[in-house]
Amino acid sequence: MSRTSPDLLLLLPAYNEEERIGPVLADYARFFRSKYRGKFQIVVVLNGCVDRTLEVVQRVAAEFPEIRALDFPEPIGKGGALIEGLRLAPTTDLIGYVDADGATAPAAFLDLVRQCDRYDCVIGSRWLPGSVLHRSQSQQRRVVSRGFHAFVQFLFRMGIKDTQCGAKVMRREAVEKIHSSLRIADVAFDINLLYSLKRNGFSILEHPTEWADQLGSKIKFNRGSLGIVLSVIRLRLFYSPFYRWLRPLQPLEAWVYRKLSAPIPRPGEPDDKP
Ligand SMILES: Nc1nc2c(ncn2[C@@H]2O[C@H](COP(=O)(O)OP(=O)(O)O)[C@@H](O)[C@H]2O)c(=O)[nH]1
Ligand SMILES: [Mg+2]
Numbered sequence: 001m002s003r004t005s006p007d008l009l010l011l012l013p014a015y016n017e018e019e020r021i022g023p024v025l026a027d028y029a030r031f032f033r034s035k036y037r038g039k040f041q042i043v044v045v046l047n048g049c050v051d052r053t054l055e056v057v058q059r060v061a062a063e064f065p066e067i068r069a070l071d072f073p074e075p076i077g078k079g080g081a082l083i084e085g086l087r088l089a090p091t092t093d094l095i096g097y098v099d100a101d102g103a104t105a106p107a108a109f110l111d112l113v114r115q116c117d118r119y120d121c122v123i124g125s126r127w128l129p130g131s132v133l134h135r136s137q138s139q140q141r142r143v144v145s146r147g148f149h150a151f152v153q154f155l156f157r158m159g160i161k162d163t164q165c166g167a168k169v170m171r172r173e174a175v176e177k178i179h180s181s182l183r184i185a186d187v188a189f190d191i192n193l194l195y196s197l198k199r200n201g202f203s204i205l206e207h208p209t210e211w212a213d214q215l216g217s218k219i220k221f222n223r224g225s226l227g228i229v230l231s232v233i234r235l236r237l238f239y240s241p242f243y244r245w246l247r248p249l250q251p252l253e254a255w256v257y258r259k260l261s262a263p264i265p266r267p268g269e270p271d272d273k274p
Contacts, residue, residue, distance in 0.1 A: 005038030006093030008113060008169075011085035012044045013078045014100040015218045018051040022060055024102040029064035031106035036113075040066055043088060044100070045081040047072040077263025078219075079189025083182045089175035096169030101214040104167040108210040112169050120174040120202035123160070123194070124167035124209030134212035141213075144221070151229075155236045156195055160206055163190050167209060174202045185263035187219060188231035195235065227262025234265065 010028065014021055025042065032040040044057045046069060054071055061067040072084060082097055089095045094116055098104045104124060115122040125131055127149075137145065145164065152163055164187065178196040182189070197204055234253070237243055250267075257264040 007039040009041045009092040009095045011097040012100045013081040014044050014046045014053050016049050016051045017053045017100040018056050021100045022056045025060045028106045042067045044069045045085040047081050048075045077185035078187055080185035086175050089172045093172055099166035103211055103214050115205050119205040121170040121197050121204045123206050124165040125162040125206045126211050127161040128208040130208035132210040137213045183266040184231045186228050186231050188228045223260050224262045227260045
């Protein structure tokens, strides 16, 4: 890459990651120091951690000043953490995110970054020919994941094979334009993001990636998972002509999310302007 590589800011959403995040942060910092010619920063976005993730991040940050943490005590969810992190878009040229467990190696993330000279958003895909899965998800996860994909494709027709891969990178301008339409706080956040980008005419490249699924997932299949399905349906309804009739049900919706112990979407509508 040339000396003039764009500034890059990488977000890592983290929930109780004391066991996994330390080596991942150090690997990313070392790799990008030696391989990337532009300014590189990492921001870990924590929320509601009940372990020592923050301490671990601070310890690694003492050695690598390009790393810092944002900590939100409220249960804002992975999506909520990313919405907060993406507010930093105006401070950089490219902004992206990866999972804190190292499922995407630094070289695989850089591979996505390199495609950003031609696209507004580049997303890693585990389901395109050419992708390399060192350890794939469990059989149960893959079945659920394909069912979820079919459901999302049926509702949104985006033609994206892997909306849920945790590695994505975008140009600052695209994030600035759509940030106010990001509302979904759970892992359906990615659909909110991709659909908003598409609606606003931004180009998205789905690029085969290298992925090593890690043990110790923080995303459990329980009552809270119903919140993810609810978020997808909710997002679809917002963009439908029926939405104005459903608006009075909003207070009920917050109650349902609370009952499911799922992170509540941000108030407002996806197309709200700032
Ligand atoms: N900030 C924040 N991060 C979360 C939350 N839930 C999951 N994450 C992070 O989201 C990423 C993906 O989670 P992971 O457990 O690897 O999920 P999986 O491998 O897809 O099952 C990891 O970096 C998690 O720490 C949350 O509620 N808040
Ligand atoms: Mg994982």
